[in-house]
Amino acid sequence: MTREQTIQLICTVYKDLVPPEDLPAAANETTRLFGGALDSVGLVSLIVELEQQIADRDEASITIADDRAMSQKRSPFRTIGSLADYVQGLMMEVAKA
Amino acid sequence: MPKADRPVALVTGARKGLGKFIAQQLIARGYIAFGCSRNAADWHADGYQHIEADVSDEQQVKRLVEQIRRTCGRLDVVVNNAGIASLNHFLMVPSSTVDRVMSTNFRGAWLVCRESAKTMMKARFGRIVNITTVAVPMRIQGEALYAASKSAVETMTRILAHELGEFGITVNAVGPTPIDTDLIQKVPRDSIQTIVDSLAIKRKGQPKDVMNVVDFLIRPESDYVTGQVIYLGGA
Numbered sequence: 001m002t003r004e005q006t007i008q009l010i011c012t013v014y015k016d017l018v019p020p021e022d023l024p025a026a027a028n029e030t031t032r033l034f035g036g037a038l039d040s041v042g043l044v045s046l047i048v049e050l051e052q053q054i055a056d057r058d059e060a061s062i063t064i065a066d067d068r069a070m071s072q073k074r075s076p077f078r079t080i081g082s083l084a085d086y087v088q089g090l091m092m093e094v095a096k097a
Numbered sequence: 098m099p100k101a102d103r104p105v106a107l108v109t110g111a112r113k114g115l116g117k118f119i120a121q122q123l124i125a126r127g128y129i130a131f132g133c134s135r136n137a138a139d140w141h142a143d144g145y146q147h148i149e150a151d152v153s154d155e156q157q158v159k160r161l162v163e164q165i166r167r168t169c170g171r172l173d174v175v176v177n178n179a180g181i182a183s184l185n186h187f188l189m190v191p192s193s194t195v196d197r198v199m200s201t202n203f204r205g206a207w208l209v210c211r212e213s214a215k216t217m218m219k220a221r222f223g224r225i226v227n228i229t230t231v232a233v234p235m236r237i238q239g240e241a242l243y244a245a246s247k248s249a250v251e252t253m254t255r256i257l258a259h260e261l262g263e264f265g266i267t268v269n270a271v272g273p274t275p276i277d278t279d280l281i282q283k284v285p286r287d288s289i290q291t292i293v294d295s296l297a298i299k300r301k302g303q304p305k306d307v308m309n310v311v312d313f314l315i316r317p318e319s320d321y322v323t324g325q326v327i328y329l330g331g332a
Binding site: 048052 | 098155156159160163166167215216218219263
């Protein structure tokens with residue numbers, strides 16, 4: 001899955017989870033996740049949905065909320081773009097393993 | 098993705114003993130049951146699939162739940178039964194035993210709860226039952242490690258009930274008294290008798306006593322019962 005496809009997937013899941021009245025005009029890689037339109041439960045739901053959709057598409061079993069993600073100075077959950085980068089990294093590690 | 102037309106359950110530690118009994122009872126009640134243990138099961142049943150998995154291994158637990166989700170498209174009930182016992186004076190317990198018991202009893206239950214809840218939350222329905230022990234409230238000498246590991250499971254149960262409640266998932270625990278399974282095989286008979294003598298109902302437990310509580314907790318109507326630890330025998 002390319003970075004663009006990952007961003008697209010996150011945007012789709014994001015739009016499904018955000019209540020219509022809170023949905024920004026456009027969801028793209030600069031859209032804020034943490035502290036944005038999603039509450040903490042929404043963010044959890046987004047991560048779980050992403051893990052399952054990636055497992056179904058690519059048969060890649062990744063854990064997005066892993067130790068590294070939780071300990072980074074700049075959280076990968078800031079924006080759709082930063083999450084896409086983090087997911088891409090995890091998928092590359094799985095592919096190499 | 099296919100979706101099973103019957104409810105689906107996962108029972109850990111289902112190769113033998115209490116886990117095997119619970120899995121068989123769930124099948125009899127119309128569930129598709131998955132069981133797991135570190136080794137292959139020597140029993141079979143229609144509607145039962147056994148998967149070799151170590152619950153303390155994160156990747157194995159992920160694969161286990163993933164397999165259930167892909168096969169059945171749902172997971173309704175989880176019974177976290179896998180556990181190992183340790184009976185020894187506190188001063189005689191090696192640190193390797195501490196790691197082993199905590200890893201299976203607590204880390205294992207944690208991982209299975211976490212991965213199962215991810216599938217349950219999408220359906221906004223789930224029933225998680227964790228198996229604990231009367232050794233926690235009875236503070237039985239020689240069981241500091243085993244009881245501490247189950248204490249952790251009980252605390253996790255109570256907090257998960259709050260964190261998962263909004264997803265329609267209930268989390269409860271059942272604490273059996275000693276039951277004649279491999280788990281207590283190495284426990285001296287007089288120690289077991291001491292425990293039994295201090296119960297309100299002075300007999301050893303039976304698997305059906307545990308199943309009776311599990312039955313109640315997993316009913317759809319029990320959606321207002323969560324975060325509870327139910328000890329058997331009046332401990």
